[in-house]
Amino acid sequence: FRPPGPPGEAASPGAVPSLGAPCTMAPKHRWILLCWLIVALVLVVYMPTGTSAPAARAVPTDRPPETAVVDQKRTDPQSSVPTTSFDNNCSTLTLVAVLSGESYRGKLLTLHSHILRHLRNCVSVEWFILTEREMMGGGWQVPHAKVHLIDKSQIEALAPYTVLVEQLRCAGKVCALYILKLFLDCVLPTDRPGAIVLDTDLVVTGDLSQLWALLGQYTKEQLYGLVREMQPAYREVNKIFRNYSIALNGGVQLHHLDNLRRHRGGDCNVMGQVPQMWVMVHPGVKLAFRQTRPLGDQDYFTILHVFMPQLFYTLPCGWNRQLCMIKFLGDSNVDGCRSKQHLYKCMSPEKIIHFNCHSYQPEFYSSVMKHYNESGQFPSFYRVLRSQCGHRMTSGRMRAALPLRPGGPGL
Numbered sequence: 001f002r003p004p005g006p007p008g009e010a011a012s013p014g015a016v017p018s019l020g021a022p023c024t025m026a027p028k029h030r031w032i033l034l035c036w037l038i039v040a041l042v043l044v045v046y047m048p049t050g051t052s053a054p055a056a057r058a059v060p061t062d063r064p065p066e067t068a069v070v071d072q073k074r075t076d077p078q079s080s081v082p083t084t085s086f087d088n089n090c091s092t093l094t095l096v097a098v099l100s101g102e103s104y105r106g107k108l109l110t111l112h113s114h115i116l117r118h119l120r121n122c123v124s125v126e127w128f129i130l131t132e133r134e135m136m137g138g139g140w141q142v143p144h145a146k147v148h149l150i151d152k153s154q155i156e157a158l159a160p161y162t163v164l165v166e167q168l169r170c171a172g173k174v175c176a177l178y179i180l181k182l183f184l185d186c187v188l189p190t191d192r193p194g195a196i197v198l199d200t201d202l203v204v205t206g207d208l209s210q211l212w213a214l215l216g217q218y219t220k221e222q223l224y225g226l227v228r229e230m231q232p233a234y235r236e237v238n239k240i241f242r243n244y245s246i247a248l249n250g251g252v253q254l255h256h257l258d259n260l261r262r263h264r265g266g267d268c269n270v271m272g273q274v275p276q277m278w279v280m281v282h283p284g285v286k287l288a289f290r291q292t293r294p295l296g297d298q299d300y301f302t303i304l305h306v307f308m309p310q311l312f313y314t315l316p317c318g319w320n321r322q323l324c325m326i327k328f329l330g331d332s333n334v335d336g337c338r339s340k341q342h343l344y345k346c347m348s349p350e351k352i353i354h355f356n357c358h359s360y361q362p363e364f365y366s367s368v369m370k371h372y373n374e375s376g377q378f379p380s381f382y383r384v385l386r387s388q389c390g391h392r393m394t395s396g397r398m399r400a401a402l403p404l405r406p407g408g409p410g411l
Helices: 027-046 065-075 103-118 159-167 175-187 208-217 235-240 257-264 277-281 283-288 297-307 334-338 362-375 381-388
Strands: 092-098 124-131 145-151 194-198 202-204 224-228 248-256 312-314 352-354
Touching: 092 103, 092 175, 092 208, 103 124, 103 202, 124 175, 159 175, 159 277, 175 194, 175 248, 175 257, 175 297, 194 208, 194 257, 208 248, 235 283, 235 297, 248 257, 248 297, 248 352, 277 283, 277 297, 297 312
Parallel strands: 092 124, 092 194, 124 145, 224 312
Antiparallel strands: 194 248, 202 352, 224 248
């Protein structure tokens, strides 16, 4: 193909067609091509060979990227200082219960259903259950949770446990079961950094992952997190020890297992730093407990707090909102009851309701749950107590606690 000549120029007859004149390029186009050649040359010279962009790390779809990074840092064998994060959006909660007898299986399932109802979607749950060997057969299926059964005889064989049971006057009594909770770091796997220890007479109305996250606020010295006792208990301890500040209730406990293992020093069968055996043999302690009903771990925690408060993290009262009133209503003196009712007040949101002393207040508790199921709210327990001060308990039961109704006590 030959481009046409100038206008008016005729082709010669018999001429051979030409392939065309050499292609010419405008100066502007030559500069553009030259720039592209320079860019390509620079890329070839300076790009390292044999490398490729790092592949993005796969992150499970149900967990945010920042959570996966925290988990990697914790398990990385090259990390010289292992880190534990308790405030992940998605994590596994380690829950512990001490059960004895078939009747407690149903109570555990009820408690578990309350927990699942309020957990965020990506949080998982595992249970460690301390029980008798005879109870470790089949039938421990808990929905949406792993269950690990632990024979309580593993702890009962430890010398410190035997000594502490005697010191707390729990030999042959039910409170000996509660003392098992003081040795959880000895029987739970070492990769479990903490544990939430729960009684079975609880109604959970909050997200337990928020309670779990409080472990991240512990200092290296703090071992246990508990809520103060909401009744005027341990009056003799208050009289004897000037530095007594609060009693502690054992219905909900938050154990920092890593700190406990470090304090104990590794050998659970040696009288060491955990538990602090010496506090229970103090002459003042023996005097204070000479006429009281033993409560096991709760007695130990309250006395240990007198001598070593730095070992405790005080949980907000809403994580163990106790309902028992027998210490208030055991006296018909209205003024005496109301002068101590500030202990019963809890200003933080109620996340766990503790139905302690249930056998003494069955009518009251059934009324509370009926009101909650119908309205989705709990009454003002502080106002309920104030209305009941002066009504002496009879026959061991709180007959004076009237069923709650619109316009009634506490509403």
